[in-house]
Amino acid sequence: MENLPKEIVPLPKEFYEQPTLELAKALLGCLLVKETSQGIAAGYIVETEAYIGPGDRAAHSYNNKRTARTEVMFHRSGLAYTYLMHTHCLFNVVSGGEEKPEAVLVRALEPQYGIDVMKTRRGVDVLKNLTNGPGKLTKALGINMEDYGRSLTLPPLFIAKGNNPESISVGKRIGIENTGEAKDYPWRFWITDNQFVSRHQKSEYVIQLNP
DNA sequence: AGCAAGATTAGCT
DNA sequence: GCTAATCTTGCTA
Numbered sequence: 001m002e003n004l005p006k007e008i009v010p011l012p013k014e015f016y017e018q019p020t021l022e023l024a025k026a027l028l029g030c031l032l033v034k035e036t037s038q039g040i041a042a043g044y045i046v047e048t049e050a051y052i053g054p055g056d057r058a059a060h061s062y063n064n065k066r067t068a069r070t071e072v073m074f075h076r077s078g079l080a081y082t083y084l085m086h087t088h089c090l091f092n093v094v095s096g097g098e099e100k101p102e103a104v105l106v107r108a109l110e111p112q113y114g115i116d117v118m119k120t121r122r123g124v125d126v127l128k129n130l131t132n133g134p135g136k137l138t139k140a141l142g143i144n145m146e147d148y149g150r151s152l153t154l155p156p157l158f159i160a161k162g163n164n165p166e167s168i169s170v171g172k173r174i175g176i177e178n179t180g181e182a183k184d185y186p187w188r189f190w191i192t193d194n195q196f197v198s199r200h201q202k203s204e205y206v207i208q209l210n211p
Numbered sequence: 212a213g214c215a216a217g218a219t220t221a222g223c224t
Numbered sequence: 225g226c227t228a229a230t231c232t233t234g235c236t237a
Contacts, residue, residue: 059218088219088220105218135219175218
């Protein structure tokens, strides 16, 4: 079983208390880690999308819709919101704070640790295709509905500091054609030119970050 | 109890 | 590009 370097530790809960659009950008470059009996698998987050509470028609929590599925979105920031989409599990980070149902969808990773177990789980041998989509990365890391509501500040599922990206591209969210005006909100973020993003798309604008 | 829809993916044309 | 896969959730009755 592969072990992580000892300096890789979960980010504190305060990290998740920034505004959702900021968090969606701050998560880029961070390391998403899942530990299971099969071993550790982890990758750098390279693509995210923000879903912002009652006013966002594309969000599951639109109009404060509170059901068994969306319940965790109303809880504190830094919990895992997992849900099923067709045959796949998708992974989100809850944000916004108590009673503010917001979340960041993690859409793609750059594989870093446990690549062999990822290949086994995915039945795929090409590194680039292992985690370049929201349903693919959960399968590669072994994230499933048992992770619903889990805190991301401790094992077996957590996020650690990684590398700060030099440049972030911003565009429209993917797969929400039927959501009226919300489909055009520029709330998708990815590391510019990264080869592990789920889809190549024209950016609305690019943010250059100071080192 | 029945049913339509879905923040996707893989495989084929 | 297009479609099937496949199943849970949430809404309506």
